[in-house]
Amino acid sequence: MNHQPLTVPNQEYAIEVQKLNFSWHEKAKVLDSCCLKVPQGQFWMLLGNNGCGKSTLLRLLAGLLMPDSGEIKIKSPLGFVFQNPDHQLVMPTVAADVAFGLVAEKLSLAQVQSRVREALNAVNLLELERRPIYALSGGQKQRIAIAGEIARHCEVLLLDEPTALLDPDSQIELVALVKKLVKERGITALWVTHRLEELEYCDGYFLLKEGRVASQGSPKALWKKLWK
Numbered sequence: 001m002n003h004q005p006l007t008v009p010n011q012e013y014a015i016e017v018q019k020l021n022f023s024w025h026e027k028a029k030v031l032d033s034c035c036l037k038v039p040q041g042q043f044w045m046l047l048g049n050n051g052c053g054k055s056t057l058l059r060l061l062a063g064l065l066m067p068d069s070g071e072i073k074i075k076s077p078l079g080f081v082f083q084n085p086d087h088q089l090v091m092p093t094v095a096a097d098v099a100f101g102l103v104a105e106k107l108s109l110a111q112v113q114s115r116v117r118e119a120l121n122a123v124n125l126l127e128l129e130r131r132p133i134y135a136l137s138g139g140q141k142q143r144i145a146i147a148g149e150i151a152r153h154c155e156v157l158l159l160d161e162p163t164a165l166l167d168p169d170s171q172i173e174l175v176a177l178v179k180k181l182v183k184e185r186g187i188t189a190l191w192v193t194h195r196l197e198e199l200e201y202c203d204g205y206f207l208l209k210e211g212r213v214a215s216q217g218s219p220k221a222l223w224k225k226l227w228k
Helices: 054-062 094-100 109-122 140-153 168-185 197-202 220-226
Strands: 002-005 013-021 028-039 041-045 069-074 078-081 156-160 188-192 204-209 210-219
Touching: 013 054, 013 188, 028 054, 028 069, 028 188, 028 197, 028 210, 041 054, 041 168, 041 197, 054 069, 054 156, 054 188, 078 140, 094 109, 094 140, 094 210, 109 140, 109 168, 140 156, 140 168, 156 220, 168 188, 168 197, 188 204, 204 220, 210 220
Parallel strands: 002 069, 041 188, 041 204, 078 156, 156 188
Antiparallel strands: 013 028, 013 069, 204 210
16 A cells, blocks of 8 residues: 655645555445545545545545555645544643644744744634633634644645534634635645535535545535435
């Protein structure tokens, strides 16, 4: 299996998946020769029924799981946002948590502070940089999780049902924010969801069924199919 970053300048696709196979065991095949491509600088969503392999595919893209066979090419650095931000936020305050992901980059203190403020400003939470994590709402926690990946200047952002635990207003705020980040910063985002109303914010969709992409295209085309 080949899992490598894309390094060719001006590459058309930020994520490429070819004939990807994954099974938990012999009788539990999750992905079956799955193929997809996400264009650079676009916001795409991954749809499908529970158990179809959406979250598994995202974890394979992030390198958290290893496939049985197939090829993954993905631009780096990449960021990953979990469904539950409490599984991701580890430091006591907002600024400290956003800075935590920068430790490996060996930046100066001034550079870290600049990256943290830039990321918090991008998610509209700069005024909360000293706020304790426990004092945040669910929507604010998810935005801090995204800020942590933005601070690392990620090229690709993978989001695993990030609105699942949020109230309706926070759901819309978060998906609109990711759309804004994609367009303003030129990053590529792949968002797992089962909420069809979120489709109006993305550039395209993949519908996963029985471990394969059953259909893909523009959200408008999918809406026409659903409401025929």
